[in-house]
Amino acid sequence: MDKSTKITNQNITIGIIGMGRIGNVHYKNLMRIPNVTVKYICDLVATEEWTTKYKAADHIVTDYHDVLADSEVEAVLICVPTDLHPQITMEAAEAGKDIFCEKPVGFDDHDILKALDTVKRCGVKFEVGFNRRFDKNFRRIVDHRINGDIGDEQILKITSRDPEPPSLDYINHSGGIFMDMTIHDFDMARYITDAEVDQVYVTGNVLVDPKIGSAGDIDTAIINLSFKNGMMGVIDNSRQAVYGYDQRIELFGSKGMAHADNVVDSTTTYSGEKDVSGDKPMFFFLQRYIDAYRDEIESFLDAVRGNHEIECTFEDGIKAIRLAQAAKKSLETGQPATVADI
Numbered sequence: 001m002d003k004s005t006k007i008t009n010q011n012i013t014i015g016i017i018g019m020g021r022i023g024n025v026h027y028k029n030l031m032r033i034p035n036v037t038v039k040y041i042c043d044l045v046a047t048e049e050w051t052t053k054y055k056a057a058d059h060i061v062t063d064y065h066d067v068l069a070d071s072e073v074e075a076v077l078i079c080v081p082t083d084l085h086p087q088i089t090m091e092a093a094e095a096g097k098d099i100f101c102e103k104p105v106g107f108d109d110h111d112i113l114k115a116l117d118t119v120k121r122c123g124v125k126f127e128v129g130f131n132r133r134f135d136k137n138f139r140r141i142v143d144h145r146i147n148g149d150i151g152d153e154q155i156l157k158i159t160s161r162d163p164e165p166p167s168l169d170y171i172n173h174s175g176g177i178f179m180d181m182t183i184h185d186f187d188m189a190r191y192i193t194d195a196e197v198d199q200v201y202v203t204g205n206v207l208v209d210p211k212i213g214s215a216g217d218i219d220t221a222i223i224n225l226s227f228k229n230g231m232m233g234v235i236d237n238s239r240q241a242v243y244g245y246d247q248r249i250e251l252f253g254s255k256g257m258a259h260a261d262n263v264v265d266s267t268t269t270y271s272g273e274k275d276v277s278g279d280k281p282m283f284f285f286l287q288r289y290i291d292a293y294r295d296e297i298e299s300f301l302d303a304v305r306g307n308h309e310i311e312c313t314f315e316d317g318i319k320a321i322r323l324a325q326a327a328k329k330s331l332e333t334g335q336p337a338t339v340a341d342i
Contacts, residue, residue, distance in 0.1 A: 007305045008035070015040035015067035015097075017088060018079035019054075022102055022129075025286065026077050029294040031056055036301065040067040064088060068095040075125075075304050077297075078102060082175060086111035093122040100300045102129040104183055104324075105317040107175055112321070113342075116314050127300045127310045128317035130187045132247075134295040137260040141192055141251050144258040151255025153193055156225070156233035159248040160185045161241035163283055165208055171215045177204075177237065178324040178331075182223065185235045186323035187316065189225060192251055197233075197323055197339050199226040202330040208240045223327055226336070244281035245288050263288055318342045 014036060016023055023043070030036050041050065041057040042064050050060045059066070067073055068091055075098040078088050086106040092099050099119070105128060106112040119126045132138060144150055162181065166174070174180035189197060204221035206213035213219075219240070225233035238246075250259040262281035269278040282288045296312075303310045322340050330337040 006302075006307050010305045011035045011037060012301050012304055013037045013039050013072050013074050014077065015042060015064075015070070015073045015075075016057075016077045016079060017042045017064045017067060018077075018081075018102075019043040019046070019050075020079065021286075023077070023079035025290075025293050026079065026297060027054065027056075029297055032294060033298055033301065039070065039073055042067050065091075068092055068097065073097060075100065075300075081173070083107055086115040089115040089126070090118040093118045093124045093126075096122065096124060098125040098300075098304045100127045100129060100297070101317075103187075103317060104175070104179055104321055105314065106321075107179070112318060116318065116342075119314055125303055125310055126314045127296075127303065128312045128314065129296065130184060130191075130312050130316070130320070131289050131292045131296050132184055132188055133191050133312055134292040134299065135260075135289060136291070136295075137263070138188065138192065138249055141249060141258040141260055142194075144256075145192070145194065145251060149256055150251055150253035150258060153195065153227075153229070153231045153251065153253045155231065155250075155252040156189060156193055157248075157250040157252075158185045158188060158192075158233070158235045159246055160235065161238040161246035163241055163243075163245050165212060165219060165239040168211050168215060171212055171217055174217075176217050176324075176328060177219065177221060177239070178327040179321070181239070182221065182235060182237055182327065183320050183324050185223075185237070186327075187312075187320040188249065189233055189235065189323070190316070190319060192249060193227065193231065193233075195227045195229050195231065196319075197225045197326075198228045199336045199338050200224070200323060200326040200330050201226075201336040202327050204331050208238065212239065218331070221327075221331075245284050246281060247288060315342060 039058045041054045042061045046060050078101040201224040204218040208219040221237045223235040265279040326337040326339045
């Protein structure tokens with residue numbers, strides 16, 4: 001669509017299903033975006049006090065079926081626990097709602113593929129919440145690739161380290177480090193390079209918290225990627241970087257290299273007789289990616305209006321899961337694992 005004919009003032013009526021941490025992020029961002037009506041806030045633990053907390057919403061409900069039954073609701077944001085994503089996706093699609101669903105799209109392959117078929121059959125729009133695609137720094141790397149500045153892609157490096165490990169309860173329900181944490185990096189590997197991964201080889205260990213190992217997971221990993229076009233990649237993950245949220249990407253090729261560094265609290269440095277110092281990286285993802293979260297929702301709304309295609313599709317979500325599954329298999333076997341098709 002030509003920019004001169006882009007629809008910007010069409011109001012979209014939204015329902016948010018699930019008001020945990022990420023649901024609240026999306027609610028706050030929707031308050032910053034024009035031409036959006038949040039008609040429903042839905043969560044099992046909603047109380048009367050929520051009418052004040054979420055005063056912009058017309059209705060506070062505990063049953064998501066109330067949201068789907070309202071013909072005025074054009075789109076829903078699914079922000080519930082991962083194991084509920086496929087079922088609510090199918091019901092929302094059957095109700096004719098366009099869907100924004102947080103990552104990952106599910107845990108069970110059968111349920112995920114059934115939800116994909118339902119979305120396709122119903123003809124609704126579906127976007128996966130991989131917010132890092134919308135970070136302006138990472139998008140500049142993609143711009144350089146598209147402009148030909150990188151040349152033939154040869155090496156991708158992704159560093160992704162959290163400032164502190166999550167709670168043990170979270171670990172027990174996360175699906176494991178590859179499905180919970182590295183899945184963002186798997187999606188970025190595909191997005192940054194516009195290439196598909198053929199094989200994954202993983203080394204991992206428990207180096208941060210023994211309790212994570214007792215829960216059957218690891219907290220530190222090096223993931224080697226072999227792409228179908230011959231390029232190579234590496235992802236390094238840690239559940240604890242004591243200096244802050246460490247998020248860096250580098251794409252190297254025959255003509256040059258593009259690198260996105262950490263975002264710090266300020267660009268101010270101090271230079272003295274004994275040292276030169278600057279600020280640490282921002283502490284966590286809610287600071288580091290707050291604008292990216294807003295931009296991904298704006299992109300979804302524009303897709304609902306028909307201004308462009310969905311930027312992160314259901315298929316993208318499944319391909320990231322396939323990489324996570326291959327990584328888990330490689331860790332268990334100690335051998336490279338081939339990435340399965342959708």
